[in-house]
Amino acid sequence: MTTGTDTAAADTGTAATTTDLAIRTTGLRKVFRKQRAVDGIDLAVPRGSVFGFLGPNGSGKTTTIRMLLGLSSATDGTIEVLGEPMPRALRSVLPRVGALVEGPAFYPYLSGRANLARFDAADPTSDPRTRKARVAGALDRVGLTHAADKKAHAYSLGMKQRLGLANALLTPRELLVLDEPTNGLDPQGTREVRNLIRSLADDGTTVFVSSHLLAEIEQVCTHAAVMRTGSIVAQGPLDELRAAGARTVTVRTPDVGQAGVVLTRLGLQPRRDGGSDVLVADLTADVAPETITAELVRADVRVRGLAVGGGTLEDLFVALTGEGFDVAG
Numbered sequence: 668m669t670t671g672t673d674t675a676a677a678d679t680g681t682a683a684t685t686t687d688l689a690i691r692t693t694g695l696r697k698v699f700r701k702q703r704a705v706d707g708i709d710l711a712v713p714r715g716s717v718f719g720f721l722g723p724n725g726s727g728k729t730t731t732i733r734m735l736l737g738l739s740s741a742t743d744g745t746i747e748v749l750g751e752p753m754p755r756a757l758r759s760v761l762p763r764v765g766a767l768v769e770g771p772a773f774y775p776y777l778s779g780r781a782n783l784a785r786f787d788a789a790d791p792t793s794d795p796r797t798r799k800a801r802v803a804g805a806l807d808r809v810g811l812t813h814a815a816d817k818k819a820h821a822y823s824l825g826m827k828q829r830l831g832l833a834n835a836l837l838t839p840r841e842l843l844v845l846d847e848p849t850n851g852l853d854p855q856g857t858r859e860v861r862n863l864i865r866s867l868a869d870d871g872t873t874v875f876v877s878s879h880l881l882a883e884i885e886q887v888c889t890h891a892a893v894m895r896t897g898s899i900v901a902q903g904p905l906d907e908l909r910a911a912g913a914r915t916v917t918v919r920t921p922d923v924g925q926a927g928v929v930l931t932r933l934g935l936q937p938r939r940d941g942g943s944d945v946l947v948a949d950l951t952a953d954v955a956p957e958t959i960t961a962e963l964v965r966a967d968v969r970v971r972g973l974a975v976g977g978g979t980l981e982d983l984f985v986a987l988t989g990e991g992f993d994v995a996g
């Protein structure tokens with residue numbers, strides 16, 4: 668994992684090359700008038716990953732995604748998508764990429780099914796002979812079969828979102844880019860999108876998914892990047908990101924003095940917390956909780972309780988951005 672200013676290449680290991688990456692940016696920047704919406708980011712999205720692009724509202728996720736897809740030009744920096752330079756290789760790259768960005772504009776007086784057929788017909792790479800079956804398959808995959816023949820203007824926000832997802836699934840793609848795909852969905856719909864993302868990943872599709880809802884992403888992603896005001900503040904495999912969240916050990920004992928000596932000897936910095944019998948210390952990577960337990964016992968410290976806390980993606984996010992994450996939605 669990298670945080671702060673480390674290079675993105677390190678995130679995927681030193682062996683990572685351009686061909687291992689579905690998306691790679693270097694120094695990507697977008698300035699609106701004087702506002703730096705995206706401030707020189709180095710993204711490295713491994714092929715085959717489900718990559719969570721996380722950050723609070725306004726942190727620059729949509730602006731980044733629009734540049735990745737050639738919908739908006741970069742002020743500075745480079746972009747490679749599926750190994751090809753963007754936007755130069757737009758024509759050859761886009762047919763390999765499915766995208767859901769800011770809910771596509773549907774024809775309001777056409778049904779969901781007819782809308783998808785129109786979008787598919789507008790795609791010069793799609794096969795008209797299989798269109799009907801592919802449209803039906805995509806509607807089924809997003810749970811819209813029952814409403815397929817309803818006019819789009821009568822769709823709820825969640826149904827429109829599903830139709831947008833179906834549009835991205837009309838043909839198999841190497842990469843799917845989904846901007847806040849669960850917007851407008853209820854908890855059941857959100858679960859379905861998560862399952863859909865999992866099944867797409869099982870098929871070998873790389874999924875790049877943005878969200879400000881940590882809980883949704885954490886359950887489905889293999890990798891993530893955390894954005895804060897236009898910059899990436901952490902990036903890497905989810906396990907490593909979680910491990911980087913500050914973990915603490917809390918020891919409850921009548922022998923606080925002796926326990927403090929043991930913890931200090933292990934290289935930790937214990938502090939009194941709460942009641943007079945409670946010691947807390949931030950864990951370091953080289954001290955396992957079981958080592959602490961063993962050393963306390965060896966030193967005849969009477970332990971009433973020992974708990975390890977923290978170590979979640981939310982802990983890391985709060986530590987890096989100083990903001991709470993909207994976990995409830």
Ligand SMILES: Nc1ncnc2c1ncn2[C@@H]1O[C@H](COP(=O)(O)OP(=O)(O)OP(=O)(O)O)[C@@H](O)[C@H]1O
Pocket residue numbers: 699702703704722723724725726727728729730731879
């Ligand atoms: N076309 C634009 N003109 C001027 N400023 C813009 C424009 N688009 C985005 N911004 C600004 O750039 C910043 C980043 O916005 P962006 O939409 O990329 O964030 P985001 O992380 O996707 O947030 P959200 O989850 O709310 O969509 C915001 O401060 C926004 O106001």
